[in-house]
Amino acid sequence: MKVRRGVPEMNLAFLDVICCGFGAIILLLMITKIGLPLVLEETLSDFAAQVALKQDAIKEIFGEIEMLERAKEESELNLDDALQRLKSLEEELEEVTSRFDALQTLTTDQKDRLADLVIAKQSLTDEMERLLGQDFQRRDSSIGGMTVDSEYIVFIIDTSGSMQEGAWPQVVAKVTEVLNVYPNVKGIQVMNDMGNYMFPRFQGLWIEDSPARRRAIIDRLRSWNIYSNSSPVEGIEQAIEDFYDPDKLISLYVFGDDFRPSSRAPSVEAVVDRIDSVNAIDEQGNRRVRIHGVGFPVYLSIGRLSSTFRQFATLMRELTVRNGGTFVALPRIN
Incomplete structure (x- = not known):
């Protein structure tokens, strides 16, 4: 029979010590780390x-x-x-x-003057003295506020539909009055505002003044109907180009009722500048020709104050002032 050996007491005590040591370490760790979750x-x-x-x-x-x-x-x-x-x-x-x-x-003074619309009296030159006589005297130096010293006259007439339908009998009457103011001149010419001549065979030529020629002009004017763009710039330029002569006293009479801008005449300012360049000033400060204007209130007669009529009035007032003439705006269509 086999005899069992006993367990030495020293070995068991060592194991106890080891286990207690590990337990103490674990306990210490637990004590020291218990506040970490609270901090986190x-x-x-x-x-x-x-x-x-x-x-x-x-x-x-x-x-x-x-x-x-x-x-x-x-x-x-x-x-x-x-x-x-x-x-x-x-x-x-x-x-x-x-x-x-x-x-x-349309100031009151102008209306008073317009009642007598006559296109100014011309001063006597040596030739006029020969024609009228040296003893001829005028009672007044101006008629209707316009003064003229010209021996040649050119009518530039707006022949547009509004003028033909609304003012043509008065246009004929005013042209007649102007001719009556000038009993004798050296030359007459008539064109529309686009520069088209009333008598094409006299294009670029003066019509010699005579009673028969005056009657022919008035008779032709009564039925004269030709296209117009209602802008006088072409007619003024044509008249100056065809008839300017430094030895002649020439006046232009522009008859119209409105001004319609175009590519050639886009504004009042453009037309004034254009005429300034054509109707240049000489060394004595005189323009080549004198420009007068007569405004016919066609639109006012039907109760409209058209902007084109205002533009025409503004244009002609500026042109006449710059070119030694006078602008007359008729107060009504008779």
């Missing part, structure tokens, strides 16, 4: 609070941005309204200015 929890709470603050700040910034965008839109709308009001005021100012210019044209 507090740190996470701080981060969460900061994130919330940042989110609130972002929301506030977005709110401010939205307010600024609305304010910008309102400002743009206010600017558009202001520009629209400004444009409207500018249009009203332009209309008032045009009416003022038209009223200036």
Whole structure:
């Protein structure tokens, strides 16, 4: 029979010591680490609070941005309204200015003068003294406010539809009156406002004055109907180009009722500048020809204050002032 050996007491005691040591170490670790979760929890709470603050700040910034965008839109709308009001005021100012210019044209003094429409008396030259006599004297130096010293006259007449339908009998009457004021001249010519001659065979030539020629002019004028663009610039240029002579005293008489801008004459200013260049000033400060104007209120007679009539009045007032003449606007169509 086999005899069992006993367990030595020293070995068991060593194991006990080892186990107690490990247990003590574990216990120490547990004691020292017990506060770590609390620290982590507090740190996470701080981060969460900061994130919330940042989110609130972002929301506030977005709110401010939205307010600024609305304010910008309102400002743009206010600017558009202001520009629209400004444009409207500018249009009203332009209309008032045009009416003022038209009223200036039809002043009381001019109406008084127009009642006698006669195109100014001409001063006697040596040739006129020979024709009229040295003892001939005029009672007044002007008629209807116009003064003339010319021996040659050119009529430039607007032959447009409005003139033909609304003022032609008065056009014939006023041309007759002008011819009566000049009992004797050296030359007469008639063309429309586009430079088309009444008598083509006399194109570029003076018609010799005589009672028979005057009657022929008036008779032809009564039925003269030719296209017109209602702009006197072509007729004035043609007359100056064909008849200017430094040794002749020449007057142009422009008859019309309105002015319609075109590519050749886009505005009143453009026409004035164009005529200035054609009807140049000589060394003595005199223009090549004298320009007078007569306005027929065709549109006023039917109750309309047309802008084209105002433009014609403005144009002729400026042209006559610059070119030694006078503009007469008739107060009514008889």
